[in-house]
Amino acid sequence: xxxxxxVAALALWVGDAVAQSDHTVSLSGSLIDSATTQxxxxxxxxxxxxxxxxxxxxxxxxxxxxxxTLPLGRYTLSLSSVGYRTKNHxxxxxxxxxxxxxxxxxxxxxxxxxGEVTVTAQKALIEEKGxxxxxxxxxxxxxxxxxxxxxxxxxxxxxxxxxxxxxxRGNSNIRVLINGKPSAMMxxxxxxxxxxxxADNIKSIEVITSPGAKYDAEGAAGVINxxxxxxxxxxxxSVMASVGTFNRSTNTKLALKTKKLGxxxxxxxxxxxxxxxxxxxxxxxxxxxxxxxxxxxxxADNTGTGGYGEFSLDYDPDSTSxxxxxxxxWGGSYPNNSSVINRLTDPAGTTLQYFRNDIRFRNxxxxxxxxxxxxxxxxxxxxxxxxxxxxxxTQFSRMPDNYFYDTDRYTINEVEQLSYRQRxxxxxxxxxxxxxxxxxxxxxxxxxxxxxxxxxxVGVKAxxxxxxSEYRVEQSLDGQQPFVADPSQSNDFDYNQQIYAGxxxxxxxxxxxxxxxxxxxxERTEISGNFLTTQTALATQYQxxxxxxxxxxxxxSHTLKASYTxxxxxxxxxxxxxxxxASDPRNLQxxxxxxxxxxxxxxxxxxxxxxxxxxxxxSAFYWRMTNNAIEFIRTVDEAGVSLSKPENIAQRxxxxxxxxxxxxxxxxxxxxxxxxxxxxxxxxxxxxQRNSGLVGNFNVSSTYKLPHNYxxxxxxxxxxxxxxxxxxSTSFYWYGFALKRDLMAKKASLTLGxxxxxxxxxxxxxxxxxxxxTSDTRFFFLTRSVRLAxxxxxxxxxxxxxxxRKVQNDDAGGR
Numbered sequence: 001x002x003x004x005x006x007v008a009a010l011a012l013w014v015g016d017a018v019a020q021s022d023h024t025v026s027l028s029g030s031l032i033d034s035a036t037t038q039x040x041x042x043x044x045x046x047x048x049x050x051x052x053x054x055x056x057x058x059x060x061x062x063x064x065x066x067x068x069t070l071p072l073g074r075y076t077l078s079l080s081s082v083g084y085r086t087k088n089h090x091x092x093x094x095x096x097x098x099x100x101x102x103x104x105x106x107x108x109x110x111x112x113x114x115g116e117v118t119v120t121a122q123k124a125l126i127e128e129k130g131x132x133x134x135x136x137x138x139x140x141x142x143x144x145x146x147x148x149x150x151x152x153x154x155x156x157x158x159x160x161x162x163x164x165x166x167x168x169r170g171n172s173n174i175r176v177l178i179n180g181k182p183s184a185m186m187x188x189x190x191x192x193x194x195x196x197x198x199a200d201n202i203k204s205i206e207v208i209t210s211p212g213a214k215y216d217a218e219g220a221a222g223v224i225n226x227x228x229x230x231x232x233x234x235x236x237x238s239v240m241a242s243v244g245t246f247n248r249s250t251n252t253k254l255a256l257k258t259k260k261l262g263x264x265x266x267x268x269x270x271x272x273x274x275x276x277x278x279x280x281x282x283x284x285x286x287x288x289x290x291x292x293x294x295x296x297x298x299x300a301d302n303t304g305t306g307g308y309g310e311f312s313l314d315y316d317p318d319s320t321s322x323x324x325x326x327x328x329x330w331g332g333s334y335p336n337n338s339s340v341i342n343r344l345t346d347p348a349g350t351t352l353q354y355f356r357n358d359i360r361f362r363n364x365x366x367x368x369x370x371x372x373x374x375x376x377x378x379x380x381x382x383x384x385x386x387x388x389x390x391x392x393x394t395q396f397s398r399m400p401d402n403y404f405y406d407t408d409r410y411t412i413n414e415v416e417q418l419s420y421r422q423r424x425x426x427x428x429x430x431x432x433x434x435x436x437x438x439x440x441x442x443x444x445x446x447x448x449x450x451x452x453x454x455x456x457x458v459g460v461k462a463x464x465x466x467x468x469s470e471y472r473v474e475q476s477l478d479g480q481q482p483f484v485a486d487p488s489q490s491n492d493f494d495y496n497q498q499i500y501a502g503x504x505x506x507x508x509x510x511x512x513x514x515x516x517x518x519x520x521x522x523e524r525t526e527i528s529g530n531f532l533t534t535q536t537a538l539a540t541q542y543q544x545x546x547x548x549x550x551x552x553x554x555x556x557s558h559t560l561k562a563s564y565t566x567x568x569x570x571x572x573x574x575x576x577x578x579x580x581x582a583s584d585p586r587n588l589q590x591x592x593x594x595x596x597x598x599x600x601x602x603x604x605x606x607x608x609x610x611x612x613x614x615x616x617x618x619s620a621f622y623w624r625m626t627n628n629a630i631e632f633i634r635t636v637d638e639a640g641v642s643l644s645k646p647e648n649i650a651q652r653x654x655x656x657x658x659x660x661x662x663x664x665x666x667x668x669x670x671x672x673x674x675x676x677x678x679x680x681x682x683x684x685x686x687x688x689q690r691n692s693g694l695v696g697n698f699n700v701s702s703t704y705k706l707p708h709n710y711x712x713x714x715x716x717x718x719x720x721x722x723x724x725x726x727x728x729s730t731s732f733y734w735y736g737f738a739l740k741r742d743l744m745a746k747k748a749s750l751t752l753g754x755x756x757x758x759x760x761x762x763x764x765x766x767x768x769x770x771x772x773x774t775s776d777t778r779f780f781f782l783t784r785s786v787r788l789a790x791x792x793x794x795x796x797x798x799x800x801x802x803x804x805r806k807v808q809n810d811d812a813g814g815r
Contacts, residue, residue, distance in 0.1 A: 025093040028066040028380065029102030031059055031079060033109070039063025040107055043081035047091075049073060060453065060509065064386060077102075084109055099379065101319070133618065133660070135205040138229065140701065140713065147247060147272060148197035148226065150755075155205050158224070166194070167722065168209070168222050175218050177225045197308075200240050200251060200789065201268065203229045209622070210550060210563040210604050213505040213519025214438075214457055217546045217568045222602075229253070236795030244753075244787025246273045255795075262314035269307040275782040276300050282775040284640045290347045292640045294586060298340040306332020306365075322375045329368045336361040341412075342586055344640055354412045355419070359583045361405040369397040386442045386455065395434040402427050405583040409479065418479035424489075426471040426579040436461040450514075455507040457519075467495040471579040492532040493578055495593065497570070500524045505548075513554030521546040525570065529593055531578070538593060544568050552606075561606040561620075569598035575630065575646045588643045596648050600626045615663035626652040631725045633687065636773035649684035649725055673700040682725045689770065693728065695720045709742040727768030727775075734762065734783070748792040756783045 027047070031040040045065045047054040054075060059065045070093055077089040084107040093100065135155045152158055158168055168174050206225040208215070215223060237254040251268030280296040310328035317323070337360050344353040371394070378388035402425075409420040438459035445452045473489035476482065505519030522545050529538040548565035577591040606620040629652035636642045656678030664670045677696035684690070701715040716735040721728060738753040756762065761782040768775045 024069040024071060025097065026066065026068045026099045026380075027070050027077075027091065027093065027102070028064070028100070030062070030064040030104050031081070031107055032063060032104050033084075034106045035109060040081050040084065043079065043084070043107070046078040046080075047075050048078060049075055062386065066380065079105060079107060081107065132206045132208045132225075135207070137199065137202045137204055140703075140715075147194065147199055147270075148202060149194040151199045151202055151205065152194060152224075155207060158207065168207070168224070175216075175223050177223065179228055180225055197226075200242070200249065200791070201228045201266075203227045209620075210548070210565050210602060211567070212517050212548045212550065212565070213503040213521040213546065214459065216461070216501065217521055217523050217544060217566070218570060222567070236793070238791060238793045240789065240791040242787055242789035244785060246785040247271070247787055260316045262312075264312045265310070267307070267309040269305075271303055271305050273303045274300070275302075277780040278777055280775065280777040282636070282640070282642070282773055284636050284638065284773055285771065286638060288771075291638060292347070292352060293345050294640050295343040295345075296340055296586065298338050300336070300338035302335045302337055304332060304334040306330065306334075320377045322373075324371070324373045324375075326371045327369070329366070331366040332364075334363040334365065336363065340584060344586075356410045356412060356416065357585065358408045358410070359405060360407075361403075361583055363401075363403055365399075365401050367397065367399040369395065371395050380442070386440075386453075388442065389438075389440045391436075391438045393434070393436045393438075395432070397430075397432045399430045399432075400427070401430065403579070403581070405581070407583055407585070409585070421476040421479050421483070422473065422582065422585075423475075423483065424471065424473045424579075424582065426469060426577070428469040428577060428579070429467070431466040433464045434461070450510045450512050452508050452510045452514075454509075457503070457505040457507070459503055461499075461501045463497075463499040463501075465495075465497040467497070467576070469493045469495075469577050469579055473582070489580060489582070491534060491578065493529070493593065494532060495529040495576060496527070498526045513559075515550075515552045515554075517548070517550040519548050521548075523568070525597070540596075542597070544599070557611065558607065558609045561604070561608075563602075563604045563606075565602050567600040567602065569600065569630070571595040571597065571630065571646070586641055588641065590643065590645050592646050595630060595646060596628050598626050598628050598630055598648075600624060611663075613663065615661070617659070617661050619657070619659045622654075622656050622658065624652075624654045624656075629682070631682070631684075634726060634768060634770065634773070634775075636770075642773070647687075649682065649687065651681075651683050653681045654678045668705040670703045671700075672702075674698070680723045682723070684725055687725070687770075689725055691723055691725055691728070693723050695723055709746070711740045711742075713738045713740075721764070724768075726770050727766060729766045730764055732762050732764045744792075747794065748790070751789045751791075753787050753789070755785045757786075760784050 031043050031045075032038065033040060039059075040063045041059055043059045043063070044056065045059065045067070046056045047067060047070060055067050055070060057065050057067055072093050072095060074090070074092050077091050078086065079089060080086040087105070087107055089102075089105060091100065091102075135151075137151050140151075152166060158166060166174060204227045206223075206227065208223040208225065211223050235256050237252065239250075239252045241250040242248060247270070249268060249270040251266065253264070253266045255264040256262070276299070278296070278298045280294065282294040282296075284291040284294070308328070308330050310326065312324070312326035314322060314324045340357045340359065342353065342355050342357060343351060345351050373391060373393040376390045378390075380387050404423075404425050406423045407421065408418060409422075410416040411419040436459065438457065441456045443454050443456070445454055470492045471490060473486045474483040475486055476484070501521060501523040503519060503521040505517065508514070508516040508518075522543070524541070524543050526541045527539065530536070544566075546566045546568070548563075550561065550563035550565075552559055552561040571592075575591050575595055576593045578593055579590065581589040602622065602624050604620050604622040606618070608616070608618040610616045627650070628648045629650070630646050631649050631652075632644050633647045633649075634642050634644045656676060658674070658676045660672075660674035662670070662672040675696060675698045677694065679692070679694050681692040682690065697717065697719040699715070699717045701713065703711060703713045705711050714735070714737050716733065718731065718733040720731045734756065736753060736755040737757070738751060740749055740751040742749050761780050761784065763778060763780050766775075766777045766779065
C-alpha cells in the first residue's frame, strides 16, 4: 500500500508538470453504492495503461474525484473500496475533448459465497456524517406497516412522549423537513402529522443539531430531515399493503427515468387508531389554600383516515442544466372524540357540579404544495472535486386547517339530563410563497504542507406567509332551545409574516482531515396582524444576525468536532391562533398572537470513532440556552376552570451528553444503542416559577439474519419523562419485535411486527403546580398491537442523473 501511494504521488507530480502542455485532459466523476445510491468516500481511483500505473487518487467525503492533467491515450480506470467489488472502466482521452466528466459510477457491494456462507457488506443502521446523524429507517424491518412516529421513536437524540410530541435533546421547537423542503403538514401539528405519515415511505432520518448558515435560522432545537424512498434511472415501482390493529395502509410508487426526463408518481392511503384513558385530580388554590377539587375521567377511541399523493417531473436540457417541478397533496380527517365525567366539589366534599361532557371533535385537513426550480452547473475550477452551481427555486403552499367541535353536556343527578350544548367552527388557512437563489463556488488553495478544497456559498431568500382564522361559537344554554351565536367567542383574525434573508458561508476541507464550516445569516422579519371583528391591530419587526462555526479534525479513525450556532424559533400558526378550544369546558386551550420569537445559543463538542471490527461510537457534550422560551402556561380561576396558553418565559437551558454505538457482533448479528442524558433548567422570574432536573432517554436495537431469508429484529426505548416550567411527567418504556421473510428472489417481502406484546398499554402521570392550582393526571395509552405488511418491487433500477433542488423552509435553504 505504501508503495502504491508513493507511486501515485510521483504520478501526480508528473501530471502537474505535464499540465504546462496543451495535450492533457481533465477526468472527473463520482462513485456511488448500487443499492443505496449513497456516495462512497475515500475509495481508490487508479489510471493504468497496458504496462504501468499512470495516476491515482482517492475520492473525497462526497465520493467525487478529479484527475486534472492526464496525458492523451487509452486507459483502464480501476475503482476499488473496502466492501465493494473492484470495477475496471475503460476510458479514451483525446485532444477533441479536454474535459471528460464520467458522472456517477456504480460500485456493487462485495458478496462472495464460500460453501454455504455468504458475506455481504451492509449499511449501518446509525451513521455519523460530521454535521448530521443519519438513521437508516429502511434497514429497520420493525418499521414496516407503522407510522413516522414509530420511526422517530428509535432515532438517537430524539424522544417522543406517549401522545407523539417530539423533542430534540429536551427542546420541542424543531423544524421538520421532507426531502429537504418544508411541509405545511408538519408545521400544523407535528405530533398528529407524524402519526399520519406511513413509515413505509421513509428511507432515512437526518438529525442536524448544529445547522450552518445555509439553513434558515428557524428551529431552535435543530432540524430533522425525513428522506423518503425515491426511484432511480429506468422504470421501476413498488406496491405495499399492511393491516394491523392500530395501523393500516396501502401505497404505490411508479417511476420512469431516462437520460433527460424523469417522471415519478406516488400515492398512499392510511388509517390509524388511538385509544386512551385519562384520570385527573386538580386542586384550585386561593392564597395557598384549597378552594375546590376537580375529578375528571375520560376515555377516547378514534380512527383517523387520510391519503397523500405526489407527482414530480425532472428535465435536463443539457448535461449542465436541470428544470424540476413537483406537486403534492395531503388530505384527511382526524377525529378526537371523547366522553368526560366531571365532578367539582368543595373542600368539605359537597358536590358543586356533576356532569358528563360528550365531545365530537373533527379536524379535516389538507395541504397542497408546488415546487419549481432551475439548477445550472459550471465547469469545475482546476483541481477541485465539486462544481460551481447556481439554483433558482420557488415554492407555493396552501394549507386549509379547520377545527370543528360539538359538545353535549348531561347533568348527572338521579337521571342524566341534557342541560347545555355548544358548537364551534374554526376555519384557518396558511398560504406561503417562497423565492430563493443560491450560488456555490468551489476553489483550491495550495499550502506549503497541505491542500485545501474550499467552497464559498452565498444566497438570498424571501418568504411571505398569509395566515387567517375565522372562528364562531354557538350555544344552547338549556340544551333544548335553538343555537344562538355568542359574539364574545367569535372573531376574524388576519396575520401576515414576511422574512427576508441573506447568507454567506465558507466550507474548507484539507487533505490532513481538517474541516471548517464558517458562516453568517441575516434575517429580517416583519409581522402584522388584525382582529377584524374588534378592529384590534398588532405589528412588530426584528432583525437577527445568526453566526455559525463548526471545526473538525480527523486523526486516524477518530474525528473531533466543535461547533457553535444560534437559532431562532418564530411562533407557528398552532401557537398564534387566538381561537379558544372550549370542547372541554373545564380545560380551555388557546393561542397567543402576541408571542415573541425564541433565540437559542448552541455549543457542541463531539467525538466519533470507527474501529476495524466495525464498531462505531459517536458522543457529544452539548449546551443549549434559549431566551424568550415558549412554554404552555396553565392558570386556574376560582371556579376551577383552567386556561392553557403559550407564553414567553425568561429562559430554558440544558446541559447534556449524547452517546450512540453501533456495530456487528458477527456477520449475521448487528447491535445499535444510544442514550441522551441532560440537566434541564427552566426559569421565569415574571411568573415566579422555576423547575429543573435530570432527564434522558435510552434506545437499543438488535437485528439477526436467520437462514432461508428470514430476519429477526428487536428494539426497545425507555424515557425518564419530561420537565416543563410547571411540572414533570413519569417514566415510560416501549418495545417491539419483527420477523421478515424475503420472497420471490428478494423482489417481495412479508413482515410481521408486534409492539409491547406483554403489556396491554403504557401509563404515564403528569404532575403540575402553580400558585393557583396543583394537578395530577394519569394517562393510559393502549399500545399492544400487531401488524402484517407485504411489499412487492418490480422493474429495473440503476443510478443516474442529478439531484433536483427544492426550497427548504426550515426555515432551511436549499442544499
